Amino acid sequence: MPAVQFRNIVKHYGNLAVIENLDLDIGDGEFVVLLGPSGCGKTTLLNLLAGLIEVDGGAISIDGRDVTDLDPKDRGLAMVFQSYALYPTKTVRGNLAFGLSARNISRDESERRIDWAARLLRIDHLLDRKPAQLSGGQRQRVAIGRALVKQVGVCLYDEPLSNLDAKLRTEMRMEIKKLHDQLRNTVVYVTHDQVEAMTMATRIAVMDKGVIQQFSSPAEIYDEPENLFVADFVGSPSMNMLDCEIGDANGSITAVDSVDKLVFDLDGYSWRRPVEPGRQVKVGFRAEHFQAGGDASSAGKHVRFERPVEYFEKHGPDAIAFLSLPQKAIAVRVDSRIADSYRSGQPLLTALPLEKINVFDASSGRRL
Amino acid sequence: MSQPSAALDRVAVAPRARPRRRALRPSRIAAFAFLCVAALLFCVPLYVVVVTSFKSMDEIRLGRTFDLPHVWTLDAWTSAWGQACSGLSCGGVSVGFVNSMWILIPSLVLSIAFAMVTGYAASLWRVKWANGFLFALFICSFVPFQIIMYPLIRATAVLSVYGTTFGVALIHVVLSMPILTLIFRNYFMSIPQELIAAAMIDSGSFWRIFFEIVLPMSGNILIVALILMVTGVWNDFLVGLTFGAQGAQPMTVILNNIALTTTGGNNYATDMAAALMTAAPPLIIYLLLGKFFVQGVTAGAIKG
Numbered sequence: 075m076p077a078v079q080f081r082n083i084v085k086h087y088g089n090l091a092v093i094e095n096l097d098l099d100i101g102d103g104e105f106v107v108l109l110g111p112s113g114c115g116k117t118t119l120l121n122l123l124a125g126l127i128e129v130d131g132g133a134i135s136i137d138g139r140d141v142t143d144l145d146p147k148d149r150g151l152a153m154v155f156q157s158y159a160l161y162p163t164k165t166v167r168g169n170l171a172f173g174l175s176a177r178n179i180s181r182d183e184s185e186r187r188i189d190w191a192a193r194l195l196r197i198d199h200l201l202d203r204k205p206a207q208l209s210g211g212q213r214q215r216v217a218i219g220r221a222l223v224k225q226v227g228v229c230l231y232d233e234p235l236s237n238l239d240a241k242l243r244t245e246m247r248m249e250i251k252k253l254h255d256q257l258r259n260t261v262v263y264v265t266h267d268q269v270e271a272m273t274m275a276t277r278i279a280v281m282d283k284g285v286i287q288q289f290s291s292p293a294e295i296y297d298e299p300e301n302l303f304v305a306d307f308v309g310s311p312s313m314n315m316l317d318c319e320i321g322d323a324n325g326s327i328t329a330v331d332s333v334d335k336l337v338f339d340l341d342g343y344s345w346r347r348p349v350e351p352g353r354q355v356k357v358g359f360r361a362e363h364f365q366a367g368g369d370a371s372s373a374g375k376h377v378r379f380e381r382p383v384e385y386f387e388k389h390g391p392d393a394i395a396f397l398s399l400p401q402k403a404i405a406v407r408v409d410s411r412i413a414d415s416y417r418s419g420q421p422l423l424t425a426l427p428l429e430k431i432n433v434f435d436a437s438s439g440r441r442l
Numbered sequence: 443m444s445q446p447s448a449a450l451d452r453v454a455v456a457p458r459a460r461p462r463r464r465a466l467r468p469s470r471i472a473a474f475a476f477l478c479v480a481a482l483l484f485c486v487p488l489y490v491v492v493v494t495s496f497k498s499m500d501e502i503r504l505g506r507t508f509d510l511p512h513v514w515t516l517d518a519w520t521s522a523w524g525q526a527c528s529g530l531s532c533g534g535v536s537v538g539f540v541n542s543m544w545i546l547i548p549s550l551v552l553s554i555a556f557a558m559v560t561g562y563a564a565s566l567w568r569v570k571w572a573n574g575f576l577f578a579l580f581i582c583s584f585v586p587f588q589i590i591m592y593p594l595i596r597a598t599a600v601l602s603v604y605g606t607t608f609g610v611a612l613i614h615v616v617l618s619m620p621i622l623t624l625i626f627r628n629y630f631m632s633i634p635q636e637l638i639a640a641a642m643i644d645s646g647s648f649w650r651i652f653f654e655i656v657l658p659m660s661g662n663i664l665i666v667a668l669i670l671m672v673t674g675v676w677n678d679f680l681v682g683l684t685f686g687a688q689g690a691q692p693m694t695v696i697l698n699n700i701a702l703t704t705t706g707g708n709n710y711a712t713d714m715a716a717a718l719m720t721a722a723p724p725l726i727i728y729l730l731l732g733k734f735f736v737q738g739v740t741a742g743a744i745k746g
Contacts, residue, residue, distance in 0.1 A: 121639075124639075124643060125642075125643075126639050126642065126643075145642075145646050146639075146642045146643045146646060147642065147643060147644070147645060147646030148646070151643070152643065153639070153640065153643050155636040155639070155640060156636070157634060157636050157637075159634065159636040159637045159639065159640040160637075160640075161637070161640075161641070161654075161655050162637075162659060163655075163658035163659055164654075164655075164658075172641075172644050172645065172654065172655075173643075173644035173645065176644055176645035176646070176647060176650060220640075220644070224644075
């Protein structure tokens with residue numbers, strides 16, 4: 075199974091630089107998700123890899139072979155599109171066979187592969203239908219089948235699930251993941267849906283403005299975001315951020331909330347970069363790391379918030395409480411029973427364990 | 443059926459059941475009157491042509507132009523098809539029919555084939571200067587034929603096809619290239635980008651993608667092109683007159699000559715029959731394929 079490398083990739087549209095000097099190394103058998111808001115360059119990057127658009131600079135290699143100047147068909151990859159892009163006048167079988175016959179694969183071998191892929195994706199009873207006669211989920215399976223039969227090492231997905239309804243999307247997500255576990259091919263998957271990214275990826279490349287902001291495992295992206303963009307983009311609700319200033323209390327480093335002087339004791343924090351007192355920082359923490367109600371008193375080293383709730387957002391199993399702080403409202407995930415029994419205007423006691431805190435530089439946005 | 447859904451059905455049906463009042467206002471009457479006059483304007487000449495073609499010359503000379511034939515006769519039709527004289531040759535319009543076919547078929551096949559492949563290349567492949575080329579084509583489609591007539595005659599003479607049916611066909615191919623190419627190109631532009639991208643990754647072959655993916659999707663636009671070409675080529679007079687020498691003249695030119703060649707008075711019945719026969723083929727094609735024509739003209743979104 076091949077590895078994919080991008081080296082110093084540059085792509086301009088007219089005067090607009092979409093991608094500038096981008097490097098990315100994807101290991102063989104990895105499931106890498108390119109995640110980012112629309113216009114961040116993730117689809118451009120995928121199309122560059124597929125050869126559908128040409129780079130203005132840099133090199134792309136697959137399995138050690140420089141493919142920068144090769145035609146799409148010669149790069150040894152397959153692609154699944156958002157709109158499925160099935161050939162409307164061909165049957166499902168014809169759709170699967172088209173890429174094979176163009177590759178001079180024998181009739182027997184191509185029959186065998188179509189059979190294999192159709193059974194794997196449970197579309198074997200649909201082989202003689204036209205795409206117009208299929209449902210959205212079935213079309214998506216055919217599109218994946220068309221990529222699988224080629225049995226190439228690299229499979230590209232361009233937002234393949236965004237045209238499906240929520241239930242089907244969850245199902246297909248699991249199936250694509252299972253397929254990858256089974257086949258162990260290298261997958262590059264573009265999406266703006268962070269749930270897809272978190273659930274499927276072995277590594278996520280979070281992109282913004284044509285730059286890879288962080289490239290690491292889903293857990294690391296979530297728990298230790300490299301900068302403010304990643305912290306804000308990944309997770310729902312976004313990570314809470316409070317403007318603070320680094321202080322020095324009796325030799326131990328603290329961050330002090332700039333408005334209501336809340337103190338975060340950062341003695342246990344594993345610093346990546348040295349800080350000095352007076353530095354402006356942002357302290358970030360996630361909604362679900364809080365302990366609320368009766369549990370709040372049992373937390374270890376923590377910061378307490380005792381504030382009234384502005385608003386509850388009930389999700390069913392749990393609820394998001396927006397605590398009103400002088401600086402801004404912060405989101406706290408609480409048990410739905412707390413939301414149900416809450417009386418308006420009362421302060422809610424919550425505790426934030428200090429080991430879950432992230433600190434970012436206020437001006438550069440980088441993790442400290 | 444349960445009660446609530448029955449009630450719902452009634453609600454849903456009620457608005458349709460109420461008859462719409464159509465007041466016969468003066469403006470409506472005026473509109474009807476105008477439409478009737480317009481329809482008559484188109485129908486009366488056609489009616490005269492049809493009834494005259496079934497009359498004998500004796501009956502025509504009575505001057506009762508609008509009467510139905512007293513005795514229905516096909517004499518004029520048979521004579522127009524096989525015997526009527528155009529100049530010195532007396533073979534009727536059948537000679538012209540054969541010539542027109544020899545002009546129509548090659549020009550149809552060649553023009554559609556060329557225009558389709560050019561439009562395909564210009565719209566779906568990254569061809570250098572494709573837009574400049576299309577712009578030039580677009581400009582060319584506005585150049586009147588009369589301006590380039592002389593150079594075209596020289597060119598066909600050099601190719602030694604001047605005065606042959608194939609020569610006439612070739613001129614039609616050249617003249618129809620701009621508009622047909624633009625029609626095909628615009629149609630292909632509406633094919634989703636991702637579909638072509640998928641085909642590029644699957645195969646990447648220009649002809650394979652054309653024949654296996656694009657051509658099967660082009661049924662409607664092919665019929666549009668076909669109808670445009672059949673009508674244009676068959677009804678053409680000027681190109682046929684200029685490039686078709688004796689023996690290679692299309693039906694329209696022969697018809698003209700029949701109407702002009704008189705031996706002791708115009709035989710109106712024969713002229714009318716010949717005119718109707720000449721006008722028929724494009725009409726028949728349109729009647730047969732008209733349904734697809736409308737579909738093709740309005741076709742835009744092809745869902746992948």
